Amino acid sequence: MTNDINSWLEQNTFHHSDFWDLRKLVEEKERKGLTISLCIPTLNEEKTIGKEVLILRSELMERYGLVDEFAVIDSGSDDRTREVASAYGADVYLASDILPEMGNKRGKGENLWKAIYQLKGDVICYVDADISNIHPRFVYGLVAPLIQCDEIKYAKAFYDRPLNYSSGLRPSGGGRVTEILIRPLFSLFYPELTNVIQPLSGEYAARREVLERIPFPIGYGVETAHLLDLYQEYGIEAFAQTDLDRRVHRNQTTNALGKMSFGILQTFLNRLRSHGRIDQLPDMETIYRQFEVEEGHYRQLTHKVVEEERPPMIEIEAYLARRKLSKQP
Amino acid sequence: MESKLINGEDTLAKLLAEIPGQVERLSEVREELLANAVLLGEIPAPTFGEGDRIRFVIDRFRENDLVAPAIDDCGNASALLPGSEGENTILVMAHADNVFDHETNHAMCVGSDRITGPGIADNAIGLSSILTLPALLDSLGLKLKDDLLLLANVKSLGRGNLEGAHHFLETTQRPFRAGICVEGATQGRLSYSGLGALRCEISLRIPGDYDWNRFGASGAIAHLSRLVGRIMEIPVPREPKTSVVFGGLRCGSTYNTVPKRGSLRFEITSEADTVVTDLESQVRDLSEEFSLESGTEVKLEIVARRPNCGILFSHPLVKTTRAIMDSLAITPKVDPSTGDLNAIVQAGHPGVTLGLTTAENLRDENETVLLEPLFKGLAQLIALLRAIDEGLCDA
Structure with a gap:
């Protein structure tokens, strides 16, 4: 698997600068007859939504015509999110107004799911609303692999971590939940998916034909579910990932991350059940997989981690003798 | 026509x-x-x-x-x-x-x-x-x-x-x-x-052999504030319109350590170039005089000059x-x-x-x-x- 993994990493991992020529990208999109919808799910994001809509719409719809449709799908903000987004030209929807017969659930995944119904594009690109250093690369870096390569169905973002080491090597990975929860779980059950450097990143683009065929957790587990369901159906070859450099956003408290982990774990265990793995657990993998990056190349680091166990002390003869205890039946 | x-x-x-x-x-x-x-x-x-x-x-x-x-x-x-x-x-x-x-x-x-x-x-x-x-x-x-x-x-x-x-x-x-x-x-x-303008930066440094027992001895902040006072005493004409603006004072880093160096930034503007030249000359003389009087090193640098x-x-x-x-x-x-x-x-x-x-x-x-x-x-x-x-x- 290591060779396959390295080959996938080399071929399906991009940097946004690979797609700097937007004119060519738009030509390719038009040649293939693709349409692209951009969706920003929101809940009380008045401080950042104006800039996101302004920059992305102006650069990618007005200047280059890469994006055909720009929607903000709001969960019912009680600040001025919808007003500000509308002032800069986004199509603004209340999630509760879309498919009302299906009821209204509150969560980011709900908005992403309803976007499939509401928007028209062949490709839907989702971008979180809380990015304070928003730049067009957050969109073109994700839709470009789908435009250029028909086999890729889902392109996910990853970001530079603001850590630098004098050796030129630096760890490259996700946030705390990724490193503490997701990567260990993937290493155990879905080792190939450990190639996805930041599996929980909130920015990704996917083809409608795959989005419409998978269920959407409405809460924290939506990104994890996407990866697991599409991997189960199409394999690792359906994925791409793009380095979008730095992403500046709100930092979450440890308590919030605990809640997030709890939701993700539910999703993960549900997938283990539906993929038939929970009752027939495979032999546990003992290789833990992380990443490092050197001069733009990503390399997987593997660590053998064997969690050996000792029996209860009460079962040790010497202990019983020392404590003058008799063996329990 | x-x-x-x-x-x-x-x-x-x-x-x-x-x-x-x-x-x-x-x-x-x-x-x-x-x-x-x-x-x-x-x-x-x-x-x-x-x-x-x-x-x-x-x-x-x-x-x-x-x-x-x-x-x-x-x-x-x-x-x-x-x-x-x-x-x-x-x-x-x-x-x-x-x-x-x-x-x-x-x-x-x-x-x-x-x-x-x-x-x-x-x-x-x-x-x-x-x-x-x-x-x-x-x-x-x-x-x-x-x-x-x-x-x-x-x-x-x-x-x-x-x-x-x-x-x-x-x-x-x-x-x-x-x-x-x-x-x-x-x-x-x-x-x-x-507008005729002169942007100046005065750097003041207390030398290593400074006599802290001399009359009026003090740190850079006190010296710079005295120097500001002396510059403000220079007569500035109303006509042609002229002004001196103090735009920056950098000195010191904490509560209880006497700073040894600091700098002062200011701008002289006037509708008459001769007034700017005259004020520059007065500030230069004053800086030299202050340096000798106080035992500090005072350096006047002209950062920008516009006629x-x-x-x-x-x-x-x-x-x-x-x-x-x-x-x-x-x-x-x-x-x-x-x-x-x-x-x-x-x-x-x-x-x-x-x-x-x-x-x-x-x-x-x-x-x-x-x-x-x-x-x-x-x-x-x-x-x-x-x-x-x-x-x-x-x-």
Whole structure:
């Protein structure tokens, strides 16, 4: 698997600068007859939504015509999110107004799911609303692999971590939940998916034909579910990932991350059940997989981690003798 | 001669009549203008460190298919928007640098009626108007006869001492029919002359062998404050108008350690160059005297020097600008410039500085521009370009 993994990493991992020529990208999109919808799910994001809509719409719809449709799908903000987004030209929807017969659930995944119904594009690109250093690369870096390569169905973002080491090597990975929860779980059950450097990143683009065929957790587990369901159906070859450099956003408290982990774990265990793995657990993998990056190349680091166990002390003869205890039946 | 004057008046009257209707149409380019402003504003560009911002500017010039986009030896970015005849060239410039360092968080916050962030008014929105000028002219269906030379000049502020503008104007081979400096703030600003100015920095250091037991011995803060007091005692004439502004005092780092060094920044401005020279001489003498008296090392450095220069209030460029402002109900605030206009005028070209919109918290990190007045400010700029293009501003 290591060779396959390295080959996938080399071929399906991009940097946004690979797609700097937007004119060519738009030509390719038009040649293939693709349409692209951009969706920003929101809940009380008045401080950042104006800039996101302004920059992305102006650069990618007005200047280059890469994006055909720009929607903000709001969960019912009680600040001025919808007003500000509308002032800069986004199509603004209340999630509760879309498919009302299906009821209204509150969560980011709900908005992403309803976007499939509401928007028209062949490709839907989702971008979180809380990015304070928003730049067009957050969109073109994700839709470009789908435009250029028909086999890729889902392109996910990853970001530079603001850590630098004098050796030129630096760890490259996700946030705390990724490193503490997701990567260990993937290493155990879905080792190939450990190639996805930041599996929980909130920015990704996917083809409608795959989005419409998978269920959407409405809460924290939506990104994890996407990866697991599409991997189960199409394999690792359906994925791409793009380095979008730095992403500046709100930092979450440890308590919030605990809640997030709890939701993700539910999703993960549900997938283990539906993929038939929970009752027939495979032999546990003992290789833990992380990443490092050197001069733009990503390399997987593997660590053998064997969690050996000792029996209860009460079962040790010497202990019983020392404590003058008799063996329990 | 009389017939030319009448034709000119007719042309101006026609042009002025069109201006109010253009304000609304210019707002069609709102997104492009504001996106440029935000993208520019988020690239740090301290004086002498404008390289990244200039690269963005040159990319935009290329994307807009302007002619001969180039970065010169000094780091200025320029490009040409050709006119239909191209017999004359009008220079439109905005400085690319700002007062914030690389470590400042340059994130802009975009509201429905304002943008807030360091340097958005001075001068990201001004520079953005230069980048967006071709689209603004297109939105009005205008094609000028004259060439427009668009310039993003570097090293303008503080110790930059207008180096970028001077370099460009000294090295460019084109004569300019007129020059316009565009500043984000404040709408109504009308500068047509450069004010004589001297920017000074006094560094004070307490030497290693300083006698702390001598009468009046103290740390750098006390010495500098005495020195400020002594400079303030120098008589400053009311006429010609003259002022001394203390803009910066840097000294000390904690509560209980006597600082050994510090610096003082101040600017002398006067409508008479002789007064500036005289004050400089007095400050120099005073610094030497203070150094000997106090046993400290006092060094006076002249950071920037600008002579008085300008065109007359009655110059057709100024008169036409006032008429345009009047037609937009903008009240002119005549204010001599210590900025890039000096370089234009010193190079022998007529020029004015215009402000585009209303700003708050200038030069603070929460600097803010209001968006509603912006399009009136842009209409003013475009009307002035048209007037120059029509020959209404030639002396």
